[in-house]
Amino acid sequence: MSVDSPPIDFYGLIREGDLVVCGQATAEPVTLTEALMAQAAQLPSFRMMIGPVFSETFSASCAPNVSFQSYGVIGNARRLARAGRLEVIPSNYSAFCGDFAAHRHKADVVLVQLAEVGDGRLSASLSNDYVIDAARAARLVIAEINPDAPFTFGAEWPEGLPIHMRVAARRSPVELASTPPDDVSRRIAAHAASLIIDGSTLQFGVGRIPDAILSSLSHLHNLGIHSGLINDAVVDLIVCGAVTNAKKGMDPGITVTNQVIGTQRLYRFVHENRTIAVRPTSYTHSQNVLARLNRLVAINSALQVGLDGSVNSETLNGVAIGAIGGQLDFVRGANASPGGRAIIALPATASDGTSRIVAHVETVTTPRADVDAIITEWGIAELRGCGLAERGRRMIAIAAPEHRDALSAQLRGR
Numbered sequence: 001m002s003v004d005s006p007p008i009d010f011y012g013l014i015r016e017g018d019l020v021v022c023g024q025a026t027a028e029p030v031t032l033t034e035a036l037m038a039q040a041a042q043l044p045s046f047r048m049m050i051g052p053v054f055s056e057t058f059s060a061s062c063a064p065n066v067s068f069q070s071y072g073v074i075g076n077a078r079r080l081a082r083a084g085r086l087e088v089i090p091s092n093y094s095a096f097c098g099d100f101a102a103h104r105h106k107a108d109v110v111l112v113q114l115a116e117v118g119d120g121r122l123s124a125s126l127s128n129d130y131v132i133d134a135a136r137a138a139r140l141v142i143a144e145i146n147p148d149a150p151f152t153f154g155a156e157w158p159e160g161l162p163i164h165m166r167v168a169a170r171r172s173p174v175e176l177a178s179t180p181p182d183d184v185s186r187r188i189a190a191h192a193a194s195l196i197i198d199g200s201t202l203q204f205g206v207g208r209i210p211d212a213i214l215s216s217l218s219h220l221h222n223l224g225i226h227s228g229l230i231n232d233a234v235v236d237l238i239v240c241g242a243v244t245n246a247k248k249g250m251d252p253g254i255t256v257t258n259q260v261i262g263t264q265r266l267y268r269f270v271h272e273n274r275t276i277a278v279r280p281t282s283y284t285h286s287q288n289v290l291a292r293l294n295r296l297v298a299i300n301s302a303l304q305v306g307l308d309g310s311v312n313s314e315t316l317n318g319v320a321i322g323a324i325g326g327q328l329d330f331v332r333g334a335n336a337s338p339g340g341r342a343i344i345a346l347p348a349t350a351s352d353g354t355s356r357i358v359a360h361v362e363t364v365t366t367p368r369a370d371v372d373a374i375i376t377e378w379g380i381a382e383l384r385g386c387g388l389a390e391r392g393r394r395m396i397a398i399a400a401p402e403h404r405d406a407l408s409a410q411l412r413g414r
Contacts, residue, residue, distance in 0.1 A: 006035045006038065006039065007031050007032070007035050007167050007168070007170060008032065008035055008142070008165070008167050009039070010035065010036055010039050010043055011039070011042065011043065013109065013140060013142075014036075014043045014044060014046050014109060015044060015046075015108065016044035016045060016046070017044075017045065017046065017047070018044075018046040018047070018108040018109055019046070019047045019049060019105075019106065019107050019108050019109075020036070020046055020047065020048050020049065020107070020108065020109045020110075020111065021049045021100075021107040021109070021110050021111070021130070021131060021134045021138075022048070022049070022050065022110075022111040022112070022131075023111065023112050023113050023124075023126075023127055023129075023131050024050065024051025024052055024053075024127060024129060024131075024259075025051060025052040025053075025054055025075075025126070025127060025174070025176075025229075025259055025261055026054060026126045026127070026173055026174045026175065026176060026259070026260065026261050026262070027112075027113050027124070027125065027126040027127035027129075027131075027173075027174075027259070028053070028054075028055050028057065028113065028174055029111050029112055029113035029143075029144035029146075029169070030055050030057060030113075030144075030169075030171045030173075030174060031144050031146075031167060031168075031169045031170045031171055032111040032142060032144050032167060033055070033057045033058075033111060034057055036111070037057055037058065037062055037063070037066075040062060040063035040065065040066050041063035041065065043063075043065070044065070045065040045066070045067075046065070046066060046067075047066075047067050047068075047069060048066055048067070048068050048069070049068075049069050049070065049105070049107070050068060050069070050070050050077060051070060051071065051072075051074070051077075051129070052072070052074035052075045052077065052206075053074070053075045053076040053077040054075045054076065054174050054175075054176045054261075055076065055174050056076065058076065058077070058079070058080055059079055059080075060079050060080060060082070060083035060085060062080075062085070067085070067087065068080050068085055068086045068087065069086070069087045069088075069089060070086055070087075070088060070089070071088070071089050071091050071093060071096040071323060071324070071325075072088065072314070072320075072322060072323020072324060072325055073086065073088060073320045073321050073322060073323060074206075074322070074323050074325075078321060081319070081320055081321065082319075086320075088320045088323075090314070090324060091324065092285075092324055092325075092326070092328055092329055093228070093281065093285065093323075093324070093325045093326040093329065094281050094282075094285035094286075094326065094329050096130065097129055097130040097133070097280070097281040097282070097285075098281070098282070099130075100130040100133040100134045101130075101133040101282070103137055105130075105134070106137055107134035107135070107137065107138045108138060108139050108140070109138060109139065109140045109141075109142070110131060110134050110135045110138045110140070110141045110142070111142050111144070112124065112131050112135065112141065112142070112143050112144070113125060113126070113143075113144045113146050113149055113169070113173065114143045114144065114145055114146070114149070114157060115145075115146060115149035115150055115151040115152070115271075116145050116147075116151070117151045117272070121151070121156065121157075122143075122145075122156070122157035122163075123149075123150075123151045123152050123153075123155050123156050123157060123278075124152075124155040124156075124157060124278070125146070125149040125150055125151065125152055125155060125173075125260075125278075126149065126150070126152070126173060126259065126260040126261070126267070126278075127155070127258070127259045127260070127278070128152075128154060128155040128258055128259075128278045128279055128280045128281075129258060129259065129280070129281060130281070132157070132158065132161070132280070135161060136161060140164050140165070141161075141162060141163050141164050141165075142163075142164065142165045142166075142167060143163045143165070143166050143167070144167050144168075144169045145166055145167070145168060145169060146169035146171075146172070146173060147169065148169070148172040148173055148264070148267070149169075149173050149267070150260070150267045150268070150270045150271035150272070151271055151272050152260065152270055152271075152273075152276060152277075152278040153272075153273075153274055153276065153277055153278070154256075154277035154278045154279040154280075155278040155279075172264070173267065175262065175263045175264060176206070176231075176261050176262060176263070177232070177262075177263050178211045178231060178232050178233060178262075179207065179208040179211060180208075181208060181211065181212035181215065182208065183377075184347050184377045185208045185209045185211075185212035185347075186212055186216075187377035187378075188209055188212065188213070188345050188346075188347070188375055188376065188377050189209070189212035189213040189215070189216045190216065191375045191377075191379060191380050192213045192216075192299065192343055192345055192375050193213065193216045193217060194380075195297070195341050195343065195373060195380070196213075196217060196220065196223075196297050196341075197220070197295070198220050198221045198222055198223075198247075199221070199222045199223070199224075199247035199294065199295055200220070200223055200224070200295045200296075200297045200339075201223070201224035201225070201226050201247075201248045201249075201293045201294060201295055201296045201297065201337075202214075202217075202223060202224065202225055202226075202227060202296075202297055202299065203225075203226060203227040203228065203296065203297070203298045203299065203330045203333075203334070204227055204229075204298075204299040204300075205228070205229065205299070205300055205301060205325070206229065206231070206261060207301060209301060209345050209346070209347075210299055210301070210345075211231065211233050213299055213345070214231075214233035214234070214236075214237060215233055215236070217237060217242055218236070218237060218240050218242050219242070220242050221241075221242065221244075222244050222246045222247045223237065223242050223243045223244070223245075224243065224244075224245040224246070224247060224248035224255075224293070224294075225237075225243055225245065225255040225256065225257065226248065226250075226251070226256045226257075226284070226289075226290070226293055226296065227256070227257050227258075227284070228257070228258045228259060228284060228285065228325070228326045228330070229257055229258065229259040229260070229261045230255060230257040230259075230260055230261070230262070230266070230270075230276075231261055231262045231266065232262040232263055232265055232266045234255065234266070235262075235265060235266055235269050238255070238269075238275075243255065245275075247294055247295075248293055248294055249292060249293055249294040249338075250289065250292055250293055251277065253275060254275055254276070254277050255275060255276050255277070256277050256279055256283075256284060257276070257277070257278055257279070257284065258278065258279065258280070258281055258284040258285070259278070260276075260278060285326050285329040285330070285333075287329070287332060287333055287336065289333075290329070290330065290332075290333025290334070290336065290337060291333060291336035291337055292337075293333075293337050293340075294337065294338055294339065295337065295338065295339035295340055295341075296330075296333060296334045296337035296340040296341075297334065297340065297341045297343065298330035298331055298333065298334035298340070298341070298342045298343065299343045299345060300313070300327045300330065300331065300342075300343070300344055300345070300366075301313065301344070301345060301346055302344050302346045302356075302365070302366075303315070303316055303321070303322055303346075303356065304316070304356050304357075304358050304361045304362070305344060305346065305356065305357055305358070305361065305374050305395065306357075306358055306359065306360050306361040306368070306395075307357070307358070307359055307360075307388075307391065307392040307395045307396070307407065307410070307411055307414075308368045308388055308391055308392070309368040309371040309374065309381075309383045309391050309395070310360075310361045310364045310366070310367060310368045310371075311327075311344050311361065311364070311365050311366035311371060311374075312361035312362060312363045312364065312365055313325070313327055313365040313366070314363045314365050315362055315363045316362070317362075318362070322365075324365055327365060327366055328365065328366050328370070330342070331344075331366050331370050331371075331372070332370060334372070335370065335372060341372055341373060342370070342371070342372035342373065343372065343373050343374075343375055344366070344371065344373070344374050344375070345374075345375040345376075346374075346375075346376060347376060347377060348376040348377060348378055348398065348399050348400040348403075349400045349403070355399055355400060355403035355406075355407065356376075357376070357395055357396070357398065357399040357400075357403065357407060358407075359407065359410040359411075359414070368383075368391075371383050371384070372384045374395065374398065375398070376398045376399070376400075378397070378398045378399065378400065378401075379397060379398045380398065381394040381395050381397065381398045382394065383395075389411075392407075392411040392414075393411070395407075396408055396411065
C-alpha cells in the first residue's frame with residue numbers, strides 16, 4: 001500500500017440507506033472517518049451517527065448523499081448544524097445509549113477506535129458509550145487499532161463480539177486541550193468552590209468553566225470522581241492528592257468515567273491504570289448508582305436560565321447549538337445523593353452582550369423542579385425550596401448589573 005492510498009476502500013461495504021455509527025469525541029477513529037468522508041460522494045446514500053466532534057473530519061461540504069444525526073450539537077458538529085445538515089435526536093445521553101442496547105437505534109456499520117496490548121486484549125480506550133452495543137447488532141464492524149490509544153479498564157472489548165475488519169491507525173487519537181481560564185470563569189469558579197467540601201464526589205463537563213472550577217479545588221481532601229468524562233485537570237487533582245476516591249461510598253480508590261477527553265498527558269496517565277475505570281453509560285449515568293454516591297456535586301453548564309430556574313442547554317433563537325447530554329441524569333442523581341449539590345454554572349452575559357438570565361427560556365433542558373444552585377460570575381442563586389417570586393429575585397441578583405432593571409420589570413409584569 002502506498003502512502004497516498006486509502007487505508008480502506010468503502011466501495012461495496014456501505015449500502016444504500018445504511019446507518020454508520022462511529023466513535024465520538026476523542027474516540028473518533030479518524031483514519032476511518034477521514035477515509036469514509038473522502039470516498040462518500042462515490043458511495044450510496046447513507047446516514048452517519050456522530051456525537052461531539054473535536055476533529056476536522058465532518059464539514060458542511062461533506063458529500064450531500066450523507067445525512068448526519070446526533071444527540072446534540074457539541075464542538076465542530078456545530079458546523080453541520082449551522083448548514084442544516086444535522087438532525088438532532090432530543091434525548092438524554094443515557095437514554096440515547098440505551099436505545100442502541102434495546103435496538104431502537106440499529107447500526108449497519110460501526111467504525112471504532114481500539115487500543116491493543118501485547119497479549120491481544122482490546123479496549124474501547126477513550127469512550128465506553130453506545131458503540132459496543134451498536135456493534136452487537138451491526139452487519140459490519142471495522143476497528144482502527146491505534147497504538148497511541150490508551151488501554152483502559154472497564155472498556156474492554158467484549159470477548160466473542162466480532163470485528164470483521166482491522167485497519168492500522170495513521171493518526172494519534174484526537175486531543176482536546178484545556179482552555180485557560182479568564183476573569184469570568186475564575187469568578188464563577190470561586191463561587192462554585194464555596195459549595196464543594198472535603199469528601200465530595202465530582203461530575204463535570206467540557207469547557208473553560210468546569211476546568212476553572214477543577215483547578216480551584218487542589219486545597220481539598222478526599223475528593224472523588226464519578227463523571228461522564230475526565231480531562232487533564234483530573235490528573236492534576238490526583239497527583240496533588242486532592243482526589244483519592246476514598247469517601248465516595250462506592251468504587252473506593254477508583255476514578256469512574258464514561259469518556260476520556262484531553263491530551264496525550266491524560267492518555268498516558270490512564271493507560272493500563274487500574275485506578276481509572278471507563279465504564280458504560282448504564283453505570284456512570286444510572287440513577288441507582290448516582291443516588292448511592294456520597295456528596296455528589298454535579299457541575300453543568302447552560303445557554304440560558306429563566307427567572308423561574310428553568311435551564312436551557314440546547315437552543316438559541318430556534319437553532320440547536322447544545323445538547324441535553326447527561327445534564328438531567330446528573331442533576332437528578334446529585335439531588336438524590338446524600339449531601340449532593342446540582343450546580344448550573346454559566347456567564348451572566350453572552351458574547352454579544354445579551355443576558356443569559358432571561359424571563360423565559362426557549363427550550364427546557366432541566367425543569368425548574370429539579371434545579372438547585374445557579375452560579376454566574378455575580379454570585380450564587382440558591383433556588384431549592386423557593387417560590388417563583390423569590391426565585392426571580394435571586395436570579396436577578398446574579399444577572400449582569402446592566403440587565404437587572406429590565407429583568408425586574410419583566411418579573412413585575414408576570
